[in-house]
Amino acid sequence: MNSPNPTSEIMCPRQDIAAYIDGELNPRDELNLEMHLARCLMCTSELNEQKKLLCFLDGAMLEKNEIEVPVNFTKIVVANAQGKVSGLRQPQERFRALFVCACLFFLVLLSLGNETQTVVKTFINFSEQILAVSGFVWHFVYDFAFGTAIILRSVSSQLLFNSGASIAFLIILFLFSIVFLSKLLFRFNRG
Numbered sequence: 001m002n003s004p005n006p007t008s009e010i011m012c013p014r015q016d017i018a019a020y021i022d023g024e025l026n027p028r029d030e031l032n033l034e035m036h037l038a039r040c041l042m043c044t045s046e047l048n049e050q051k052k053l054l055c056f057l058d059g060a061m062l063e064k065n066e067i068e069v070p071v072n073f074t075k076i077v078v079a080n081a082q083g084k085v086s087g088l089r090q091p092q093e094r095f096r097a098l099f100v101c102a103c104l105f106f107l108v109l110l111s112l113g114n115e116t117q118t119v120v121k122t123f124i125n126f127s128e129q130i131l132a133v134s135g136f137v138w139h140f141v142y143d144f145a146f147g148t149a150i151i152l153r154s155v156s157s158q159l160l161f162n163s164g165a166s167i168a169f170l171i172i173l174f175l176f177s178i179v180f181l182s183k184l185l186f187r188f189n190r191g
């Protein structure tokens, strides 16, 4: 029995078997490979091995997904988030968040010393520009306070709310963000 295509016999197992399994071959190449498979034992066993491996991987991935993502995973996350946000709807907590923000803001203004006047002036200029367009600043401050309060609640579920460590951490976090904002305003005004 003569070999009709010697070059393809040399390259066995053929490289396009994977593409054939994935259905990526065009009809002509597919037919070509199928005709080759009919008479090549090496490529047929390679095809079977690759199919077995794929089945094994599919099974493994399905099992993994079942373990990692429980059916009610999204439900738990949503319920958790809603609980945290709805707690903030209480006016007292909202006020406390805003109060903390205001206090920290003025603390930073004081700590800036000589630069305070410039910062305030810059901030007012900036605010006027923004307020002329929309209530962006208010929304920003409000969202920031809201976000801070959420972080505060998340942290407090693990640390004690009144513990010095968490308060210090928040103050440092806030100082950094305010200083960064001030620098941003400076650049905005000069550039």
Ligand SMILES: [Zn+2]
Pocket (backbone or CB within 6 Å): 008, 009, 012, 013, 014, 036, 040, 041, 042, 043, 044
């Ligand atoms: Zn072959």
